[in-house]
Amino acid sequence: MRAVLIALVFMLSAPVFATVIVQKNGDVISGRILEEKADKYVFQSPYGKLQIAKANVAKLILDEKTLELKNVTVGDKTVKARLVDQNNNTSVYLTEDGRTIRKDEKKEDAEKKPVEPEKPAQPAGKAARDWLLVSLSGSYGLGSFQQVSSDASTGGMPPFSQALRTGSLGVQVNAHYVLFSYLGVGVAGAFQSWSNKASLPGGNGGPPIGYDTSTSNMSFFGGGAIAFSFLGNLGSRGAAHDLRLEVQGGISMNRANMDLTFTSGVSGTAAASGRNNTAALQAQLAYYYSFTESFRLRLGFGYYRAFYSQIYDPGLQTNAALGSFKTDFEKNLGSTASNPQVLSVLIGAEIGF
Numbered sequence: 426m427r428a429v430l431i432a433l434v435f436m437l438s439a440p441v442f443a444t445v446i447v448q449k450n451g452d453v454i455s456g457r458i459l460e461e462k463a464d465k466y467v468f469q470s471p472y473g474k475l476q477i478a479k480a481n482v483a484k485l486i487l488d489e490k491t492l493e494l495k496n497v498t499v500g501d502k503t504v505k506a507r508l509v510d511q512n513n514n515t516s517v518y519l520t521e522d523g524r525t526i527r528k529d530e531k532k533e534d535a536e537k538k539p540v541e542p543e544k545p546a547q548p549a550g551k552a553a554r555d556w557l558l559v560s561l562s563g564s565y566g567l568g569s570f571q572q573v574s575s576d577a578s579t580g581g582m583p584p585f586s587q588a589l590r591t592g593s594l595g596v597q598v599n600a601h602y603v604l605f606s607y608l609g610v611g612v613a614g615a616f617q618s619w620s621n622k623a624s625l626p627g628g629n630g631g632p633p634i635g636y637d638t639s640t641s642n643m644s645f646f647g648g649g650a651i652a653f654s655f656l657g658n659l660g661s662r663g664a665a666h667d668l669r670l671e672v673q674g675g676i677s678m679n680r681a682n683m684d685l686t687f688t689s690g691v692s693g694t695a696a697a698s699g700r701n702n703t704a705a706l707q708a709q710l711a712y713y714y715s716f717t718e719s720f721r722l723r724l725g726f727g728y729y730r731a732f733y734s735q736i737y738d739p740g741l742q743t744n745a746a747l748g749s750f751k752t753d754f755e756k757n758l759g760s761t762a763s764n765p766q767v768l769s770v771l772i773g774a775e776i777g778f
Contacts, residue, residue, distance in 0.1 A: 444468075445519060446477060447484035447510045453517055453525045455489065471523055484510060489519065499526055555660040555719050555777025558601045558609065558652075562773025564727050568593035568619035570642040570765045571681065571736065573757070575623040585762055593619040593767045595729070597707075599671065601652045603660040613650040613673040615707060617729055617767055618643050627689040634750050635689035641682050642765070644731050646705050648675015660777055662718035669711050677705035681736045685743075693745030697758055699737040706730050709771065719777035729767040735759065 446454045446468065454477070456470035466482070468475045486492070492507040497518050506518035506526055518526040567589040574586035595617045601609035620641040627635030650673040658664035679702070685695040711725030739759040741751055 445484075445486040445489045445509050446482055447486070447517070448477070448481050449483045450481070451510075451512075451517070451527075453509055453519060455519055455523050494521070497526060497528070499528075553662050554603065554606075555662060556603050557778040558599075558603065558611075558660055558775055559778070560597075560599045560723055560773055560775035562597050562599075562723055562725075562771045564593075564595040564597065564769035564771040566593045566595075566727070566767055566769025567591055568617070568642070568765065568767045569763070570619050570640070571762050572621055572640045573623060573625070573638050573683070575625055584757055585760065587763050587765065589768065590621050592621045593617060593769060595727070595767065595769060595771075597709075597727070597771070597773070599650055599652075599673075601650060601659075606657040606659050606661065607654050609652040609654075609659055611650045611652070613646075613648060613671075613675070613707075615646040615673075615729070616644070617646070619767070624688075632750070633690050634687060634747065636685045636687045636695075639684045639686075643680045644705070644729075644765075645678045646673075646675060646707065646729070648673050648705070658713075662715075662777070665715045667713040667721075669713065670708070671711060672706075672708045674704075674706050676702065677731045678702050679731055679733060679736060683737070687745060691745050691747060691750075693743060695741050695743035695745065695747070695754075697737050697741055701733045701736045703731060703733040705732065711771070713775060721775040721777075723771070723773040723775050725771050727767070727769045727771050729769070730764055731766075732764050734761045734764060 444455070444457050446466070454468065454470050454475065456468055458466050459469050459474065460467035464479055466477045466479065468477050486509060489507055489509070492509065494505050494507055496503050497506040504520055506520045508516055509519050510517040514529060516528045518528070520526060569587045569589050571585045571587060574584055595615060597613065597615040599611065599613045601611035603609045622637065622639050624637045625632065625635055627633055650671060652659065652669050652671045655668045655670070656666065658667040659669070661667070680700050681698060683697045687693055707727065707729040709725050709727045711723055714722045716722065737758040739755050741755050741758065743751065
């Protein structure tokens with residue numbers, strides 16, 4: 426009799442049961458159905474005889490062996506179990522010995538996902554600033570390059586005049602590297618061109634010979650540059666306005682040419698020319714307006730000065746017999762003059778990288 430009881434207990438507590446009931450509250454019970462009534466099941470489980478209302482049953486698996494036995498990892502262990510229910514990223518497994526395992530698949534996937542190394546923080550403002558600024562501008566203004574004066578009131582050979590006159594054209598390119606929001610350093614190049622005409626009638630108390638002059642000067646500049654932003658918006662991609670003082674110093678290559686056409690006293694032509702390489706300085710006060718994050722309008726005033734006091738070769742090239750006129754004119758060509766300068770307005774654009 427005792428042996429029969431032991432066998433019965435063993436059968437009731439066997440690790441694998443034919444039927445699995447998944448209840449709506451998420452509980453999973455394995456065992457076998459002893460009796461099915463109209464509104465409930467009489468169920469034999471490892472925990473004893475249960476009566477389970479059919480209204481509470483979400484799923485009924487009559488033979489759990491029809492489900493595939495899988496390897497399920499729990500913590501650092503792997504066990505054999507069957508998937509009996511899955512809802513809202515939660516999976517319910519039943520092990521061979523009747524234990525229930527619940528797993529949050531979404532959380533587990535997140536834990537399995539490799540963690541990317543944290544990127545080093547960028548310096549403040551790095552993403553909101555251009556660090557290389559390149560601008561191109563054109564200019565027009567007044568120049569004081571050497572030219573023969575048209576004032577004949579002295580009754581003799583007029584000296585050179587260096588009054589500021591219109592006719593100066595220029596183009597300039599700058600490239601600055603932004604050190605911080607107020608200061609940038611770089612290089613600059615520029616070209617200045619100036620031309621003008623003057624007429625001097627002869628006789629009537631003036632020089633014995635009258636002539637028309639056509640004068641042209643060119644200056645090529647290259648050197649280092651510094652940009653200072655008064656608003657601290659140098660290269661800023663988020664600011665619409667900037668006001669800067671830009672100063673450049675370097676070397677200029679200067680060329681000059683003068684043509685004379687005689688109108689009275691003698692017939693023929695004459696010419697004078699020269700060249701000079703010297704130090705130069707230029708500066709601009711410029712306003713910048715941003716059309717886009719990295720494209721800006723450039724408006725301002727410019728100043729340019731080349732440091733030479735004489736440029737013409739002393740000899741006057743002519744095909745006419747000029748007598749003392751030639752001597753006096755060559756004396757003026759060799760005389761000391763003022764360093765030429767240019768005052769101009771400029772317009773251009775800047776692009777940032």
